[in-house]
Structure formats: C-alpha cells, structure tokens
Amino acid sequence: MARRTMSVLPQWSSRIFSVELDGAPFYFSTQEKHRGEEVPRVFRKIPNYGRCYSLLVCSSDRIRRAKFYGKLKDKLLRDLPPECHLSPMFSFLPNVKDSVLKGYFLNDNSVSSSPTERLLRDLIQRDPVLVCSYLRGEGGQLWTQHLWSHADSQTMEMSKDYYVVPSKAPEYHPSTLNIINSDVFYSFEEAYEVLKQCGDIIPESKSVLELLASRAEARSKPDFPVIVIEGLDATGKTTLTESLRDTLGACLLRSPPQCLSPMRARFDREPPLIRRAFYALGNYITADQIGQEGMKRPVIVDRFWHSTAAYAIATAVSGAVCNLPAEDSEVYHWPSDLLQPSLVVLLTLDPEERKRRLRNRAQGETKEEQELDHNKLFRLKVEKAYQRIRGPACVTVDASPSTDQVLQEVLLLIRGKCHL
Numbered sequence: 001m002a003r004r005t006m007s008v009l010p011q012w013s014s015r016i017f018s019v020e021l022d023g024a025p026f027y028f029s030t031q032e033k034h035r036g037e038e039v040p041r042v043f044r045k046i047p048n049y050g051r052c053y054s055l056l057v058c059s060s061d062r063i064r065r066a067k068f069y070g071k072l073k074d075k076l077l078r079d080l081p082p083e084c085h086l087s088p089m090f091s092f093l094p095n096v097k098d099s100v101l102k103g104y105f106l107n108d109n110s111v112s113s114s115p116t117e118r119l120l121r122d123l124i125q126r127d128p129v130l131v132c133s134y135l136r137g138e139g140g141q142l143w144t145q146h147l148w149s150h151a152d153s154q155t156m157e158m159s160k161d162y163y164v165v166p167s168k169a170p171e172y173h174p175s176t177l178n179i180i181n182s183d184v185f186y187s188f189e190e191a192y193e194v195l196k197q198c199g200d201i202i203p204e205s206k207s208v209l210e211l212l213a214s215r216a217e218a219r220s221k222p223d224f225p226v227i228v229i230e231g232l233d234a235t236g237k238t239t240l241t242e243s244l245r246d247t248l249g250a251c252l253l254r255s256p257p258q259c260l261s262p263m264r265a266r267f268d269r270e271p272p273l274i275r276r277a278f279y280a281l282g283n284y285i286t287a288d289q290i291g292q293e294g295m296k297r298p299v300i301v302d303r304f305w306h307s308t309a310a311y312a313i314a315t316a317v318s319g320a321v322c323n324l325p326a327e328d329s330e331v332y333h334w335p336s337d338l339l340q341p342s343l344v345v346l347l348t349l350d351p352e353e354r355k356r357r358l359r360n361r362a363q364g365e366t367k368e369e370q371e372l373d374h375n376k377l378f379r380l381k382v383e384k385a386y387q388r389i390r391g392p393a394c395v396t397v398d399a400s401p402s403t404d405q406v407l408q409e410v411l412l413l414i415r416g417k418c419h420l
C-alpha cells in the first residue's frame with residue numbers, strides 16, 4: 001500500500017519542504033541515511049511535548065486540488081484542538097516548474113494525540129491530501145518523516161522513513177514555481193480550459209463560456225490608439241479615464257467588461273486558479289470590444305492585463321518583495337494572443353494619500369483591496385509586478401497632483417506616443 005502512495009509522488013526524497021513562520025521560510029529535505037546533519041531549525045522550535053505533521057494537497061485534478069486547498073485551512077482551524085498551530089507549507093522539486101504541492105505544517109501541543117490523528121486519518125481517507133508525521137529521536141537530536149499510507153490509514157502503516165535535514169534556500173522561491181497557467185494565463189485556450197473544467201461545479205462558468213462562444217473573429221490591429229490606465233484602487237483611474245474619454249472623444253471600456261458583472265462576485269469567492277482564469281477571459285472579451293471600437297475612434301481602457309497579472313503574481317508569491325520572480329522572468333510576458341495597447345499608463349500614489357481618497361469615497365472594497373490597505377507588503381508586490389510586465393511595459397505617472405494636472409500629463413504622453 002505504501003508503494004501506491006509513493007507512486008503518486010515520484011522523487012519524494014528529492015523534494016524540499018518549506019515551512020513559513022511569520023512570513024519567513026524554513027527549508028528542510030529528507031534523506032535515507034543520517035550523516036550527522038543538524039536538526040532543521042523549524043524542528044528545533046518544537047517544544048519537547050509537541051508533535052508535528054505536514055499536510056500536502058495532492059491530486060491530479062487541478063480543480064479539485066484548488067477547491068480543496070481553499071477549504072482546508074478553514075476546516076483545520078475549525079476542527080483541530082486549539083493547541084494546534086498551523087503554518088503554510090510547500091513541498092517542491094528545487095527550481096522545477098509546476099512541482100509545488102501546497103499545504104500546512106501542523107504543530108500539535110495538545111495533551112493527547114488522538115483527536116488530531118483521528119482528524120488526519122479521516123482526511124487522507126476522503127480528501128486529496130498526503131499526511132506525514134514527524135517523530136523525534138531520543139534526545140531530540142534526530143527527526144524522521146513518515147509518509148502515511150492512504151489505504152491502510154487505520155493502522156497508519158508507514159512508507160519508508162526518512163531523516164529530516166536542513167536544506168539551503170532554492171534559487172527560485174517555491175511560491176513562484178506554479179504561477180504559469182495556475183495564477184497567470186498566457187493564452188485564451190489555457191484560461192478557457194479552466195472554466196470548461198468547472199462547468200459542472202460552478203454554473204456561472206457556463207454563462208461565461210456562452211459569452212465567449214459569441215466572440216467576434218480576431219480583427220486586425222485597431223486603426224485608432226488604445227490607451228490603458230492602470231493602478232491600485234483609488235489612484236484616480238475612473239476620474240482620469242472619464243476625462244480622457246471626454247477630451248479625446250474616445251470610447252471608454254473596462255476589464256472585466258460590463259457583461260461579466262453578474263458573475264464576478266461568484267468568481268471572486270473561488271480559489272486563485274478559477275478566479276484568475278475568469279479575469280483572464282474578461283480581458284479577451286474587452287479586447288474584442290477594443291477591436292471593434294478602435295476602428296472608429298480612440299479607446300481608453302480602465303484596467304487590462306497588467307492588473308490581472310500583477311494582482312495574481314502578488315497574491316501567489318508569499319513573503320518578501322524579493323521573492324517575486326526576477327525582472328527578466330517569463331512570468332511578466334504579455335500573452336501572445338492578446339491585443340497589445342498602444343500605451344499603458346500606471347497611476348501611482350503615496351499610500352497615505354490613497355487611503356485618504358479611499359476614506360473620502362467610502363465605497364465597499366473587495367477583499368483584495370482591503371488587503372492592499374492592511375498589508376504593505378502585498379501593495380509593494382502588486383506595484384513591483386505592474387512595473388515588471390513587458391510587451392507593452394507601463395509608463396508610470398504620479399497621480400498626486402490635481403485631476404487636471406494628471407489629465408494634462410497623460411495627454412502629453414498620449415500625444416507623444418500615439419500622435420493624437
């Protein structure tokens with residue numbers, strides 16, 4: 001039975017595990033023989049009476065994996081004894097794309113191990129999750145990892161035991177390895193496939209697919225300039241795009257487009273794989289609208305692919321800004337089948353002024369926007385990702401002057417770049 005579990009995960013012993021404590025990663029790996037290595041730091045922090053486990057979500061069905069991972073934390077927080085502490089965890093093959101399994105590291109300090117182990121046994125029988133327990137050797141000088149078998153969970157028959165040993169930080173932060181086609185989509189087909197797979201579980205997917213079925217044939221490049229205005233919320237995009245529309249006699253479009261509004265709230269509650277595919281497809285609908293309107297007059301677009309990619313990357317990458325993929329990473333490349341605007345302007349604003357504008361406006365914020373307010377790190381990552389996207393790259397404009405000054409500055413840029 002243990003062999004069956006291992007076949008789910010080839011190269012188990014080549015995997016690195018990372019546990020995030022207060023946003024900082026602690027790495028360890030496993031090996032058959034112990035050669036006098038130190039105990040990994042994350043285990044040195046476990047009190048003498050503490051027990052630890054790892055839970056990694058693992059299924060060949062990516063929708064099931066995404067849905068279950070989204071629910072797992074709530075379930076654990078609800079059902080585990082209060083003395084259990086959960087930390088985000090990854091298991092990955094160093095620098096290998098798409099090799100990441102996500103889950104949690106569990107430190108159980110409750111008196112009895114029974115309630116936690118009963119819950120974990122239950123989980124591996126019903127859900128796509130791999131559980132390992134970690135056993136402390138005498139004197140706490142050694143720890144071993146035991147991968148629980150799926151099938152014989154009653155007796156917890158173990159697969160081969162491995163020693164845990166410290167591991168160096170990999171070149172690429174593990175949270176960056178699965179971004180492509182899980183968080184950011186680089187073609188219509190890839191995003192479309194995700195929503196197609198959700199048809200049975202999310203009825204709204206069918207409505208989106210129906211809208212996409214009536215997409216206009218791909219057109220040639222619009223005759224008129226296409227100008228995208230990007231920026232965090234309350235940086236002045238609506239104000240500026242409306243003024244540009246009036247000044248230039250342009251058509252104003254947005255992404256996601258109006259026709260997706262009835263489905264948006266539902267997709268905002270879905271895990272990143274599904275939510276991001278929805279926004280990616282929204283860009284293609286907007287692109288079709290741009291294609292039509294751009295033959296008649298200039299087009300101004302309120303958010304487009306920069307927003308989709310920047311928010312997705314910033315959410316996917318955990319920890320510090322330096323964990324973002326490097327500037328030359330393919331993660332920041334524009335999808336080859338998506339219309340390229342003539343100019344992308346990124347409005348930036350001092351955080352305090354942005355907060356002041358948000359307070360004055362006092363509208364409902366999405367969860368992600370509240371996160372921007374509370375989490376400085378997230379905001380910095382979104383801004384950095386915006387600035388790294390290429391093909392086209394964005395031109396940054398300081399949005400703190402008066403509305404008219406910002407308008408004049410952007411008009412100058414448009415006239416310089418687009419000959420309007």
Ligand SMILES: Nc1ncnc2c1ncn2[C@@H]1O[C@H](COP(=O)(O)OP(=O)(O)OP(=O)(O)O)[C@@H](O)[C@H]1O
Nearest residue numbers: 232233234235236237238239357361399401402403
């Ligand atoms: N240059 C400016 N100076 C002062 N206030 C501004 C300026 N531009 C916009 N505002 C005000 O800031 C608030 C946010 O502006 P706006 O709604 O245009 O931002 P937004 O980027 O479209 O936000 P969201 O993405 O959340 O829709 C509004 O109350 C608006 O009147």
Ligand SMILES: Nc1ccn([C@@H]2O[C@H](COP(=O)(O)O)[C@@H](O)[C@H]2O)c(=O)n1
Nearest residue numbers: 233255256279303304305307308311368
């Ligand atoms: N092209 C887009 C536009 C938006 N998003 C996501 O929506 C949120 C912000 O939208 P607002 O309408 O409130 O400005 C933000 O959380 C983005 O994740 C997107 O992905 N792509």
